Amino acid sequence: MTTPVIELRDVSRRYDGGPPALHEASLTVRPGEAVAILGPSGSGKSTLLNLIAGLDRPDAGTVTVDGVRVDGLGEAASAKYRRTRIGMVFQFFNLLDDLTVADNVALPALLAGTARAEARRRTAELLASLGVARHADAYPGRLSGGERQRVAVARALVNRPALLLADEPTGALDTTSGEDVSKLLAELNADGQTVVVVTHDLALARSCTNRTIRIVDGHVTEENR
Template sequence: MTTPLIDLHDVSREYGDGPPALDGVSFSVRAGEAVAVLGPSGSGKSTLLSLIAGLDRPNTGTVTVAGVRVDRLGEAASARYRRAAVGMVFQFFNLLDDLTVADNVALPAQLAGTDRAEASRRAVELLGKLGVDGYARAYPGRLSGGERQRVAVARALVNRPALLLADEPTGALDTASGEDVGALLSELNADGQTLVVVTHDLALARSCTTRTISLVDGRVAEDVTAGPAR
């Protein structure tokens, strides 16, 4: 059997004296899958994403991604892991306003040790693939929300990560731009990119993923695989 790209086993995360944010969560994701994590506010979606990204640690259980025990990593090793294996897309883009679009995309590659010329070449290539190369020398403030999210996706892909994590990627977009980003994520997955999308948007989940994991009160309530509605 092929080793899963993501494997969570009996993962729990507690904060203070309240109910656990995650409570005994176990599931795996194969390379090339597109998975949506659904659930209401407070269900544990963002906590789950943080654990997979190595931004947080579980109180109990194991988190393994691309053969790395993420739950055991220290701060410096977690940063290296994210640069090498994980691309992240956020609701509010998190682009640097004082850098051009191309420099925003190239920055993670430079931080990972890629020389400036190669990082710039890779950035321009990705911007072209995602249809926003015409803005390479512009600053993010000139772009629409949908265009900025495309730039953010390019930045997340510049180090060729095994895994792309998206946290409410259409939450700050209008309906048309959200559909555009959903189509983009679907295209990336069709090209082989492993994708985990945290969202409350069923339409987005149906447009770009083939499996949904529903969380309720920090537990997996449902895990369903079905053909995509694309």
């Protein structure tokens, strides 16, 4: 049996004495899966995302991603983990406006210690495969929302992560661009990339994933398609 990319065991997280944001949550995601994590605002899905990304720590339980015990990492090790093991795509792109598209994509590879020539080679390959190579020397502000999200996906993939995390990746896009990005995520998964999409949009979940996890009041349940 293959080793899971994500394994959460009995994870709980509570903030400032309030009700649990997550309560004894367990989750396993295996290589090559495309999983949607669904839930309304305040359900706990952002907390789950932050725990997987090493941006937060649980009060109880364990978080293991690509063989790394994320819940036990210090600050420097957490930053290295995010650079090398996971790629993250956000609702509002988070691209650096004063860097070109190519420089935005290459930056994580350079920060991870990749040689400049190799970082540039990976960048060119990703921009071509994602259909935005013609914008390599442009600045993000000159691109459409859909094009900027494709650049963000390229940046997330440049270090060849085991896991791609997408947080409301179509939330800031018009319908056509959103469908385009959804199709892209499905294609990446078809090529073997493990993908986790965090969203409140059931249509997005159905279009680019094949398994659904629902979070309600901090409780994680599997949902049949």
